[in-house]
Amino acid sequence: MNKIAIIGHKNPDTDSIVSAMVGVELFAKLFGKEAVAYRAGEINNETKFVLQEVGAQAPVLMETLAGDVSVALVDHNEAGQICEQIDSSKIDYIIDHHKLSVKTEKPIFCAAQFIGSTASLIAKMFFEKGLEISQVSSKLLLAGILSDTLNLTSPTTTEEDRILVAKLNETAKIEMEGFVAGMFAAKSNLEGISVGEIINSDYKVFEMGTLKVGIGVWETTSPRSLDEKKVAILEELIVKKEAEKMDRLFFAVIDIIKQNGQLYLIGEAEKKLAEKVFGGEIEAEVMSLPGVVSRKKQIVPQLTEELSK
Numbered sequence: 001m002n003k004i005a006i007i008g009h010k011n012p013d014t015d016s017i018v019s020a021m022v023g024v025e026l027f028a029k030l031f032g033k034e035a036v037a038y039r040a041g042e043i044n045n046e047t048k049f050v051l052q053e054v055g056a057q058a059p060v061l062m063e064t065l066a067g068d069v070s071v072a073l074v075d076h077n078e079a080g081q082i083c084e085q086i087d088s089s090k091i092d093y094i095i096d097h098h099k100l101s102v103k104t105e106k107p108i109f110c111a112a113q114f115i116g117s118t119a120s121l122i123a124k125m126f127f128e129k130g131l132e133i134s135q136v137s138s139k140l141l142l143a144g145i146l147s148d149t150l151n152l153t154s155p156t157t158t159e160e161d162r163i164l165v166a167k168l169n170e171t172a173k174i175e176m177e178g179f180v181a182g183m184f185a186a187k188s189n190l191e192g193i194s195v196g197e198i199i200n201s202d203y204k205v206f207e208m209g210t211l212k213v214g215i216g217v218w219e220t221t222s223p224r225s226l227d228e229k230k231v232a233i234l235e236e237l238i239v240k241k242e243a244e245k246m247d248r249l250f251f252a253v254i255d256i257i258k259q260n261g262q263l264y265l266i267g268e269a270e271k272k273l274a275e276k277v278f279g280g281e282i283e284a285e286v287m288s289l290p291g292v293v294s295r296k297k298q299i300v301p302q303l304t305e306e307l308s309k
């Protein structure tokens with residue numbers, strides 16, 4: 001029986017990491033398969049906080065993948081977000097809540113749904129099959145849901161997410177208000193964080209029409225904490241766009257308390273596109289996007305639609 005490697009996207013976030021970790025328990029109980037969790041990059045500060053609170057070890061960093069191994073992608077399926085070491089012919093499973101863009105050459109197991117997080121989808125699979133979830137896994141899944149849905153406030157949140165949170169916490173038994181406050185504080189902490197890390201910690205590449213578009217997101221309880229770094233961020237974004245040959249490059253600062261976005265616009269192409277799609281005023285290279293907190297729901301589809309015309 002071949003082994004399964006479960007892995008989330010590059011620049012992993014909490015949902016991506018916990019989904020891979022709990023995926024091991026799901027694959028054992030649902031499919032009777034032995035799996036190993038991997039990560040496709042460094043663990044961010046929010047995820048570090050979660051792992052410490054839960055008392056769990058981070059998955060191993062993916063370095064090479066050889067032999068008779070099946071790959072399970074969690075929390076992504078877009079080519080530009082898949083870890084470079086993964087040979088796409090080895091992908092046999094996808095569990096995700098993003099738009100589907102992958103094309104496979106053989107039948108695979110694919111669980112995809114419009115839901116707040118991949119962790120929600122995994123929790124749902126446990127509950128629907130009447131499978132028991134360990135307390136550690138319940139805590140990890142809770143963290144994934146609360147992180148991706150910004151504590152159930154993001155427009156990506158569904159009624160199912162709320163029900164799953166309540167159900168998971170019957171086993172997890174965490175004090176949720178304090179846990180979320182700790183996650184948000186860890187996420188927003190800029191101590192020892194370089195401009196490059198701000199840009200890249202939640203950066204994803206998308207195919208939109210014929211263009212390659214990069215979009216970085218920085219979620220914070222304090223958008224003003226970035227003010228003094230704004231010029232440096234803009235400069236580094238210009239360098240990144242050139243170095244990585246992106247057709248368009250965007251960076252959004254999301255105020256997770258007031259629920260607003262600020263879109264950094266580095267060039268004429270980005271400005272024109274943002275004006276057309278979002279219609280906001282640009283002030284000093286930044287467009288305010290009131291109510292915009294979700295890249296997958298409020299930024300990517302809108303840009304993709306315009307660039308696919």
Ligand SMILES: [Mn+2]
Nearest residue numbers: 015075118148
């Ligand atoms: Mn996710």
